[in-house]
Amino acid sequence: MRKIFIIALALFIAACGGKKESDKQTLIFAHKGEMQSLDPIYSYDGVTQGLILNIYDTVIKFKGSSISKFEPLISTQVPSIENGLISKDGLTYTFPIRKNVKFHNGEILTPEDVKYSILRFILSDRAGGPSNLLLEPILGVNSTRDGSKFTITNKDIEEAVKIEGDNVVIKLKRPFAPFLSIMARWSYIMNKKWCAENGEWDGRLETWQKFNNRERDDSYLFNHMNGTGPFKLNRWDITGKRLSLLSNENYFLGAPKIKNILLMTVDEPSTMRLMLESGDVDVAEISQKFDKQYDGHEGIILADNLPRLRTDPAIFFTYEINTTANPDVGSSKLDGKGIPHDFFTDKDLRKAFAHAFDYQAFLTQTMQNKGTLANGPVPPGLIGYDKNAPHYNFDLEKSKEYFKKAWGGKVWENGFKFTITYNTSGEMRQIACEILKRNIESLNPKFKIELRGVPWASFLEKTDKRQMPMWSRGWIADYADPHNFVFPFLHSRGRYALSQGFKNPKLDALIEQAVNSVNVSEREKLYSQIQKIAYEEAPQIYTVHPTALWAFRKNVKGFYDNPVFMGIYFYPLYKE
Template structure:
């Protein structure tokens, strides 16, 4: 490496998928040469041969992937270099309707289900089931502002002007608007209603469990008077006098985000009858398209750690080339400089100090509302054995699981 990269060992020790070099190169992927890796870095996933072709050495083989039905079937790889897995077959199925998932679990047609925090009460006490609860997550759920809304043919932005019937492209570029939303939001109500009271209010992008987390970083709290004062400052008073109207798209089936959207609507509209907010459910693929086309107004989005290092939160949230700033058009050159400084610093104490500065920038600029660092849970049949939780591993680790 040309300079220090603090998360290097953490990334090397993390999970990954390994493919045979010759096979990958034969199908248009990286050939392993140092001088060519940038050409293949971060390609569009469907364009890769490995997107729907398997050639690994893991404990399971891909038997079937029904992209239409959103169902994957794995079968045991008996020649696995360790001992064969305990499960002969694994079916991973997308079932959007919670009542269907609950019924399948109750009848024994499903061994393990994932559900929203506020659905746990409907799963508790089912005969023959176990809930693994209060599992910490290195994650954060946010409300994100789009600084440059693409208003062309965009019904979510209404008229596309500040005329009481829409919002202009730069509506959320006004810091007074963002602060108003920050003070209006009901954080306690969101935590109890969307997350069943489980989780904590984050102190910025660096969450608990990571180097750089600092509980002294201030947070926004609900304050109606401050919200009104900020709205009266926005656009020289025109926002308060004229009003606005827009729609919040949220992920269909995500009850936590639906609850959050309703809270935004209720708290903002209660301040001024000229403020109008609607919400609508969209499929995940459609939400991604809204992000890429910059047509969303505000978004409820989460970030889960790829590896347990603060750079994996500071960079995607605050750097100009980060995942969220590229889509919401947030820019702060000082944040860019500090992100680079922190990731290039080996001394943990010095890194921690820099990440506090970044958390303060996030607080002062308000590009996002950091709503909750959630906990999670999984509900499974009591015949499931060998299951364990790893907050940095996505999905389930099927190799250790058996049924008896």
């Protein structure tokens, strides 16, 4: 397997015009998972977003490893009430735009490009995409659509984002506590003229609806990039799961020391280890489960136990399963040979599953104690996290009690058969599913669970179509605020709640109240209340908040980590 990788890698380097892997100016980075699209408005996965932050600059950025302090980037100042760039009512933010910044195609960035980029991000609004991150604070909605009807007007858009001289001015619908954190991570700036010349939205309000919720491949930016960041796209070999970058020699903060970067998908852990040991790979993402395999290797350094704003794995119940031609639900009846479409709407059933997971063993044995037990969706490091909050513990007797109550006793009497799904590159998610399966089946011989790993693209499609009765996935922060966890997990319009068909009006109201408050103590109380309701409802099983682990060849220097990067920021790296 490794020999195949090396031959393919050598051919790829040659085709890209890259230098030998030993060259100090070339960095080879191995990651798990696959990129879905290079368009910032489409991709909502960690692998792709970890790449994009190296290509497109944002208006402001996080200061080093901090998740609460910011620095200027495309904006020359970070807005605050003290410097007058945030209005006293907390609604208007002014960003003074830096001059003489060049895009990768040589054109000069203007305030119009910044305005265009923000509007393109929110108005493209791909179903299941990241547009809601800016839609919610700027236009006060989570989607531009309600069914086939558009929910925003051109007047709303005109009033939201304006240009005043060299400034871009954004007016929010209501105070939104984490707005700067979102802008530091998601305000990718692209070239309006270049986009329009290549068939993308031209920036006119009369035409934006034509570019709303398009298919992935319809975008020119699916496989093209033109940012102002420290690196630029050279080549994307989609079939070979490899991508190459070149340094941006005109970067306004100075050219990167690394001139060529090769990114490649390596899902097999033993192959990853061999390539690191031999120097065929310089940097790699590895699982905590395999950290002991690197003990004693002098050429490799582990950046271990890195803090993450992450809840992963979590296990999700689908409340309204799409049973049409669906092998994962068996007979589609509660007859011992399958499950019905509304199987998991029974709260006792969900609690039975929650008590059947061995949380401590998973953290200790599988995660090597590299993380924290999860009491809810909000991870340590954010307001709203409470290590003493109510949580489910491993108790098979309690699990049995709840199973006997579920569906009026029919679950215990008849049994069930269905499939739990995980993505094929998610080792920890697979193990979590295996633990749950083993414990559930030990309670009753009529309980039968099958496990299935599917490729990431298929996994996403099956999730959106609600074809998976139960599935394992995780969440890593898009920005550093508890709203970014409670909303996707628990709000009826959130990413996971939508995929599950989970709705709780009381939770929706509390979540919206919490994000609109700028009072920290009030937000603390609201998030505590939200997670107590989530505990009682048990819509998901939260296992751990893991830390991260990167492996480096010893000569790679300059690395620093930030919990919201989702990948590695290559700009400060160099080789000795």
